[in-house]
Amino acid sequence: MTDEYNVLDGLYYTKEHEWAKKLDGNLVAVGVDDYAQKQLHEIVYVELPSVGAEVAMREAIGAVESVKAVSDMYSPVGGKVVEVNDGLLDSPELINDDPYGEGWIAKIEASSLDADLGKLMDAKAYREFLKSL
Amino acid sequence: MELKKTHIYGYHAEHGNVVDFGGFAMPVWYEGIQAEHKAVREACGIFDTSHMGRTWAEGPDTVKFLNYLVTNDVGKLEPFGGLYTVMCKPAGGIVDDLILYKFTPERFLVVYNASNRDKDFKWMKKNSKDFQVKLTDVSDKVAMIAVQGPKAEETLQKITEGDLSGIKRFNIGEVTVSGEKCLAARTGYTGEDGFEVFVLECPAEKPDKAMKIWNDLVGAGAVPCGLGARDSLRLEAGLWLYGNDIDESINPLEAGLRWTVKFKKPGYFVGQRALQTIKDEGVSKTLVGVMLEERGIPRHGYDVLDLEGNEIGVVTSGGLSPTLDVGIAMAFVPPGFSEIGTELQVKIRKNLVKGKVVKHRPFYDETVYGWKRDKK
Numbered sequence: 080m081t082d083e084y085n086v087l088d089g090l091y092y093t094k095e096h097e098w099a100k101k102l103d104g105n106l107v108a109v110g111v112d113d114y115a116q117k118q119l120h121e122i123v124y125v126e127l128p129s130v131g132a133e134v135a136m137r138e139a140i141g142a143v144e145s146v147k148a149v150s151d152m153y154s155p156v157g158g159k160v161v162e163v164n165d166g167l168l169d170s171p172e173l174i175n176d177d178p179y180g181e182g183w184i185a186k187i188e189a190s191s192l193d194a195d196l197g198k199l200m201d202a203k204a205y206r207e208f209l210k211s212l
Numbered sequence: 213m214e215l216k217k218t219h220i221y222g223y224h225a226e227h228g229n230v231v232d233f234g235g236f237a238m239p240v241w242y243e244g245i246q247a248e249h250k251a252v253r254e255a256c257g258i259f260d261t262s263h264m265g266r267t268w269a270e271g272p273d274t275v276k277f278l279n280y281l282v283t284n285d286v287g288k289l290e291p292f293g294g295l296y297t298v299m300c301k302p303a304g305g306i307v308d309d310l311i312l313y314k315f316t317p318e319r320f321l322v323v324y325n326a327s328n329r330d331k332d333f334k335w336m337k338k339n340s341k342d343f344q345v346k347l348t349d350v351s352d353k354v355a356m357i358a359v360q361g362p363k364a365e366e367t368l369q370k371i372t373e374g375d376l377s378g379i380k381r382f383n384i385g386e387v388t389v390s391g392e393k394c395l396a397a398r399t400g401y402t403g404e405d406g407f408e409v410f411v412l413e414c415p416a417e418k419p420d421k422a423m424k425i426w427n428d429l430v431g432a433g434a435v436p437c438g439l440g441a442r443d444s445l446r447l448e449a450g451l452w453l454y455g456n457d458i459d460e461s462i463n464p465l466e467a468g469l470r471w472t473v474k475f476k477k478p479g480y481f482v483g484q485r486a487l488q489t490i491k492d493e494g495v496s497k498t499l500v501g502v503m504l505e506e507r508g509i510p511r512h513g514y515d516v517l518d519l520e521g522n523e524i525g526v527v528t529s530g531g532l533s534p535t536l537d538v539g540i541a542m543a544f545v546p547p548g549f550s551e552i553g554t555e556l557q558v559k560i561r562k563n564l565v566k567g568k569v570v571k572h573r574p575f576y577d578e579t580v581y582g583w584k585r586d587k588k
Contacts, residue, residue, distance in 0.1 A: 120229075121244050123532050124509050126561070142561060144509050146245040146532060147440045151561075168507075 085113040086206050087179050091155065091199035093137075094208065098179060099155035099199060105192045107156050110183045111143055111174060114209060119145040122174045125167040128185055132160045136195050141184065143174060155199055158189040218262035219355035219411070219419035220426050228438055234327040236263040239438035249444050249534040251435035252402050253581055256361040258426065258434040259442055261408065262416070263326035266351045267333060270319050273343035276479065278312060278320060281339050283464060283487070285477040289314040294382040294397055297472050298464050299335070300483030304490055305460035306467065308332050309452060313384045313397060321384075321395070321410075323356075325454045339482060355414045355422030359434060360406035360445075362585065368396070368407055370432040371425070376407070381583065390428045392421045401442060403449025403574050405583040447540065448533050449582065450501060450573030456512055457499060457528040457542055463487060466495040466544070468573070497525065497544040501572020504539035504558065508565040515559040516543045524549060527558060533575060539565070540575050 086092070091099045096115035100108045116122065128140040136157040143150050163185045167173055174182035189195060200208055215237040224230050228239025238260070241248060251257040269278060278286040284297035294313045298306050310324040310332070324332045333349050340347055359368045369376050373388040376396065384397040395410040414421040430436060443453070452458050458467050465473065465487060473487055504510060510530030518524050530541030541558065549556060554569040578584045 120241065121246055123246070124507075126508075126563075139561070144532070146249075146444055146534065147240060149509065149511060 084117065084209055085179075086202050086209070088202045090179065090202060091196050092202070092205035092208075093153065093155050093199055095151075095153050097153060097155045099196065100179070101192075101196070102186065105158070105189045106161070107158070107187050107189050107192065108183045109155050109185050109187060110178060111150070111152060113178050115143070115150060116175050116178045116182070119143060119148055119150055120175075121145050122171045125171045125174065125184070127163040127165075127167065128154075128160045130160055130163055134158065134160060134187065136198070143171075152184060154187065156187055156189040156195040157191060158187045160185050161188050162186040216263070217416065218260055219414060219416050219422035220260035220262060220357070222419070222423065223426060223436070224260065227436065233263070233439055236326060238263060240440045241438040242436050245438070245440035245444060246534050248435060248437040248441035252361045252404055252437060252441065252445055253535055254362065256359065256363040256367040256434045257402075257437040257441065258429050259358040259360065259437050260426070261356045261358050262422065264351070264356055265322075265324040265326065265329040265332055265349070266354050266356065266410070267322045267324075267336065268319070268348045268350060269322055269336075269345055270348070271343070271345040272318055273345045274318050274320055277340055277343035277345040278322075279477060279479055280343070280481055281336060282310070282312070283473040283481060283483065285474040286312060286314075287478060291316060292383050292385060294384055294399055296382075298458075298469055300464065300487065301460055302483055302486060304463040304465075304483045304486035306454075306458045306462055306464060306469075307335050307460065308454055309458065309469075311397075311399060313395075323408075327455055352416045353413065355411035355416075355419065357409045357411070357422065357426060357429070358400055358402075358406065359409060359429060360400045360402040360404050362405060363433075364404065364406035367429065367432050367434050368409070371428045372396070379407070381405075390421075390425045392425065394425075401449075401451055402445040403451070403576075403582040404445075444531055444534055447529050447531055447542070448535055448575050450542065450575060453529055463490055463495075465490050466497050466499065468499045495547060498547050498550045499528065499542055500545055500550050500569045501575060502527075502541045502543050502556065502558065502567045503570045503575065504541075504565055504567040506565045507539075508558070508560045508563065509539045510541035510543075510558045510560065510565075510567075514541075516545055517557045517559060517564060518549065519555055519557065521557075521564070524556070535576055535581060539567070540572070541567075542572065545569075
């Protein structure tokens with residue numbers, strides 16, 4: 080089954096199907112992964128976190144919705160939201176088209192980057208996790 | 213538990229995204245909810261509704277029995293006429309909403325919700341004891357396909373002998389579709405013109421007749437639609453979904469179904485005393501339509517608040533209207549908040565989103581969409 084889902088090497092993943100990608104310094108891009116977008120299918124609405132918001136790891140920071148279902152988005156790391164992807168407001172389908180690229184949701188300045196990433200799964204572990212679903 | 217399979221399951225398994233819906237293996241979508249929704253609003257979509265309940269009521273007391281069972285007046289129906297109604301518990305709660313089709317005074321077809329199949333049949337059986345009426349559950353022996361949209365008649369006519377235009381809204385007729393004996397009722401659950409085709413003598417184990425009709429409809433240009441589009445279409449039309457908007461804790465007077473309760477019809481009906489009391493004393497809540505004025509998607513169970521932030525009600529059905537591209541909902545609120553134009557708020561996760569009470573049966577402009585639309 081895992082062949083159906085694209086899991087990128089170098090990213091970190093949660094059991095709730097979010098991803099985190101290390102950028103410069105403590106900056107991390109976050110989004111929902113290919114599994115999440117395929118489960119939701121046509122994404123029609125995204126609720127973004129507020130820029131400047133202090134968020135804890137695993138705190139609900141937004142939501143991704145299809146016509147039929149809503150999926151809460153939990154922050155994979157703790158820190159401060161420094162940027163959000165406003166393009167998703169008009170084009171939520173970017174998450175379907177490119178969940179790890181154009182479909183990114185927020186950038187977070189992580190407060191304990193290594194500790195948080197250490198609690199997430201790497202691509203290999205996440206592929207194993209998807210097999211278990 | 214193994215899921216029940218309808219007549220059309222073979223098609224769903226091959227082409228659809230199949231889920232457990234009330235114990236039935238049913239498609240949520242084939243290509244996508246939005247495209248399927250659009251096909252029904254603009255052209256023609258088809259739905260497998262074979263999971264619904266279908267029972268024949270026959271015998272000299274059929275009219276008397278049905279008038280005792282349901283709230284609407286069965287006596288006024290002409291042969292080949294259909295009637296939307298609810299049936300209630302003695303305390304007034306809704307057992308189910310259903311459609312009755314009259315063929316003769318001694319022969320009616322009763323069509324009810326899939327999720328209530330067993331419950332409804334038992335309820336009908338239990339209430340039929342004092343009447344000369346025979347109830348025959350044919351849910352597994354008759355297939356059902358809904359053909360819906362402004363091009364429904366044109367599409368179904370391509371594979372039908374006999375003139376469909378002779379079947380008026382909410383009536384039913386005997387037709388031959390793809391060479392098979394069927395009944396076609398001009399009803400549906402989308403707000404659009406269309407038919408619900410009953411494929412007779414078609415057991416679920418031997419579904420060839422129904423599969424042939426389904427495939428012929430696809431060949432004639434109809435777009436197969438799943439439960440996702442069925443739900444978004446019925447929500448835009450402001451139609452009730454049992455288990456969401458109505459259930460046994462809700463009475464028809466508060467659910468906007470006052471028009472289906474005929475207190476003055478002959479004889480007594482189950483729930484009449486309780487409903488009369490509720491009518492005399494007034495309802496404590498009422499089902500309204502809400503349209504959001506800010507971004508957000510209201511959903512079942514979300515709280516409704518007044519502008520001061522007091523909780524006043526709850527969303528029973530909600531979603532993003534694909535046609536209007538705005539969040540719409542049905543919600544219970546106190547009668548004082550039911551006027552069209554009343555401002556209120558819906559709590560969506562942490563946010564309070566502003567909305568207004570609107571005309572909601574249907575939510576869309578009836579000159580542009582739906583069965584009453586201006587013909588081009």
